[in-house]
Amino acid sequence: MEKIVFTIWTGILCLGLVPANAQTPDMHSKFEQLMFGAEKEQQYVVKGHSHNDYEQNIPFFTAYYAGMESIEVDLFLRKGTLYTAHDEDEIRPGRSLEKLYLEPLASLYKKNGNRPFADSTKSLQLLIDLKEGYEKIMPPLVEILEKYRFMLDEGASGNKVRIVISGSMPPADSFDHYPLWIFFDGRPNLAYTEGQRKRLGMISDNLRSYTAWNGKGVPGKEEMQRIAAQALRAKEWGIPFRLWGAPESINTWIVLEKIGVTWLNTDYPTRLREYLDDLPKSRFKSKQTYPVYHPSYASDGKDSPVRNVILLIGDGMGLGHIQAALTANKGEVHMTQMRHIGFSKTSSYSPGNTDSGAGGSAIATGQKTYNGFLSVDTSGIPLPRLPDILAQQGIHTGILSTGDASDATPASFYASHRDRIASEEISLALRHNKGIDLLIGSTPGPYRDNLKREKFAQTIKGNGFSLLDNVTAYVESKQEKLVVYLPDSAMRPVKDGRGSILSELLMVTIDKLDGRGSGFFIMAEGAQIDYGGHARDLEYVTTETLDFDRAVGEALRFADADGHTLVIVLADHETGGLTLLDADSKHGAIHGHFASNDHSSMMIPVMAYGPGAAQFMGYYENNELFYKIWKAYKN
Structure with a gap:
């Protein structure tokens, strides 16, 4: 020591x-x-x-x-x-x-x-x-x-x-x-x-x-x-x-x-x-704070049609993480503006605590499965994923992550596989995937090799996807179907200098998808909250949660302006068993304690805003989120 x-x-x-x-x-x-x-x-x-x-x-x-x-x-x-x-x-x-x-x-x-x-x-x-x-x-x-x-x-x-x-x-x-x-x-x-x-x-x-x-x-x-x-x-x-x-x-x-x-x-x-x-x-x-948007609540909880759903997943984010962010921002964050709150149970079919593969799959498919599996049932048979089902109704999908684009949470919405770490095979699911339009995240390991990357770009081009490697190109592109694999320099931790890229990507993705058809579905993941929990690093966890909350704020702003957008904020599981031993909102100072360096079995909060938000209140299994989202569109 x-x-x-x-x-x-x-x-x-x-x-x-x-x-x-x-x-x-x-x-x-x-x-x-x-x-x-x-x-x-x-x-x-x-x-x-x-x-x-x-x-x-x-x-x-x-x-x-x-x-x-x-x-x-x-x-x-x-x-x-x-x-x-x-x-x-x-x-x-x-x-x-x-x-x-x-x-x-x-x-x-x-x-x-x-x-x-x-x-x-x-x-x-x-x-x-x-x-x-x-x-x-x-x-x-x-x-x-x-x-x-x-x-x-x-x-x-x-x-x-x-x-x-x-x-x-x-x-x-x-x-x-x-x-x-x-x-x-x-x-x-x-x-x-x-x-x-x-x-x-x-x-x-x-x-x-x-x-x-x-x-x-x-x-x-x-x-x-x-x-x-x-x-x-x-x-x-x-x-x-x-x-x-x-x-x-x-x-x-x-x-x-x-x-x-x-x-x-x-x-x-x-x-x-x-x-x-x-x-x-x-x-x-915290060294600085940011202003919090206060929603109008004009559409919140209304029994009116839902055209768009923005699902924000703070990977590994539990109540301790949210309160850490709340304290660091001196008593107010966007998540606490959301009035419809429920709790999701995150268990999988495996003993012990869920992993992100099973956690993401439950939300994406409506079925629980084993840890390590990705949108397949317990026999390994591929399951219909939410974006695939929505695409049949003319609803376009964008998947965003501040982590590896082939990692479990984003991948569960576009690929099915028995091995969540099979990065190359998971990425190649894009050669035939018809459910998503936009995928943005950090470059998967296999495609840091230039030859493999070029071959991959040609492969997915056959399914209409263009492969990009920077945010500017993403903003300026007029292509309908895009895969954006960003370098580590763009996706480094917030504590190491990353800007609010999740908020930026979310706003650009909303702009690209809004008005294309019968509505859109966006899943935006704050992946590195989980990384900070595994590292038992309070600064890492808190700064990533604050960054995630900024994206929540952009979603709330759009929901108010649109009137037909449902915003859902949740996690796939909690990481670290984080508790706060001391929290001083006046000075933005926190002392936390991590019970472990892995996922816990704690229930996670689900916050909703907009039409249909009330159905996300209460206690329920994580796979029920799939049906609640599908029901929101059908209403």
């Missing part, structure tokens, strides 16, 4: 607090800035402290390999040996400071090229808690530490192990009686001179001195205020702040971190490591 440096958004603790007992004349203003400043960002370093480490089944190594950068050791002196134990009756032969900690640490230090960890950005401290008076225990402790001075003396190198003395430690006015490479654990209620502060390795206190908080929710306002004031004092001194006695939970770590605690105390280093390792990808703060 690397050292985690992240941003705390000041203003996230807008509790209306005023610090009591200000420590200096300007403490009030500094506290106000910390608690209420919405613009300036404060940088914190959050690290793991292995509390009472010697009680682990495998002392030292459990914490070390969990990346804890502080390890706590309680010491007793017996017959000249320093033993690690919490109580005197727990002292056991062989469990000495040297055998359990100093010797293995020295070996690793040398192996790592004279640094505590192989990762040069990481530091390590041993917090040595004296369980007996310092007068008795400090002389032999200093003597044994001198043997390991090569890895302790910070004056010689910056990559040293820091020793911090706690417990029954010397008074501050005797700090300078000890080697400069020995530091001390300060207490917030003590006054220190400037020189003494330089000898403090950290400041620690008992959480129970401030609050009886059980880790759920947040402490009371006054309690929060007192803790934050002490944390701010430590920060002003440039010293990390720790609270022992805190409950063990993710919510506790989040709240303490917001207050300004920099060492997270734990008896479960591996559990804390998972939390810390996830931090870089579990937090996101």
